[in-house]
Amino acid sequence: MKKVAGWMDENLEMSISIVLISLMTLLIFVQVIMRYVFQNSLSWTEELARYLFIWLIYFGISYGAKTRKHIKIEAFLNIWPKPIRKFIPIVGDMLFLGFSIFVVFTSVDLVQKQMRLGQTSPALRVPMAIIYCAPLVGFFLSAIRQLQTIKFRVQVLQGKAEDDLW
Numbered sequence: 001m002k003k004v005a006g007w008m009d010e011n012l013e014m015s016i017s018i019v020l021i022s023l024m025t026l027l028i029f030v031q032v033i034m035r036y037v038f039q040n041s042l043s044w045t046e047e048l049a050r051y052l053f054i055w056l057i058y059f060g061i062s063y064g065a066k067t068r069k070h071i072k073i074e075a076f077l078n079i080w081p082k083p084i085r086k087f088i089p090i091v092g093d094m095l096f097l098g099f100s101i102f103v104v105f106t107s108v109d110l111v112q113k114q115m116r117l118g119q120t121s122p123a124l125r126v127p128m129a130i131i132y133c134a135p136l137v138g139f140f141l142s143a144i145r146q147l148q149t150i151k152f153r154v155q156v157l158q159g160k161a162e163d164d165l166w
Contacts, residue, residue, distance in 0.1 A: 013063035013141065020056040024049045044123040051121070051131050058138020065096070065145035090153050097146040100139040107136035 031045040064070045077088050114129035121128060155161040 013059050013066060017056055017059050017063060020052050020059065024052040024056065027052070047121055047123040051124075051126070054131060055134045055138075058134045059141070061138050062141035062145055065100075065142045065149065068149055070096070086157060090150060090157075093146055093150045093153065097143055097150065100143040100146060103135055103139040104143060107132070107139065111136055 027045045027049045031042060031049075034045075035041045072089075072092070077085055080088055111129050111132050114127070114132045117128075119128040120126060121131070152161060
């Protein structure tokens, strides 16, 4: 069980993103071939590619949180006095964690509303609640990744881990 959890911790977002982008690319390729070679298009491929892209975006947000590669403004860091600078990334991570939790709770309401409405997508007839789950899942994973990042940054401050904070 620990091996599975360790693998998921290391590879979850990347593996899912690879599958999603591969499927999306394949679908778009099939659509282009159908449209320009066979003079006939499939009605569902564009819609499915769009939904895969939406899910890919939210897994990408989580992956960015995991790798600590989200955009940062170094000039903002440099305006603080040197003794405070080492704490600023943690404050930023805590703000992002708060935002992630806010999006998760907001998304729960949105998904519940979609489930009550029973709305489906036009071509695939997929329940839209599944599509609206993307921010919920992505930001839930981001919140977990932010907690891991905050823990790591605190360990760096305590000298228990080595890495640059910014």
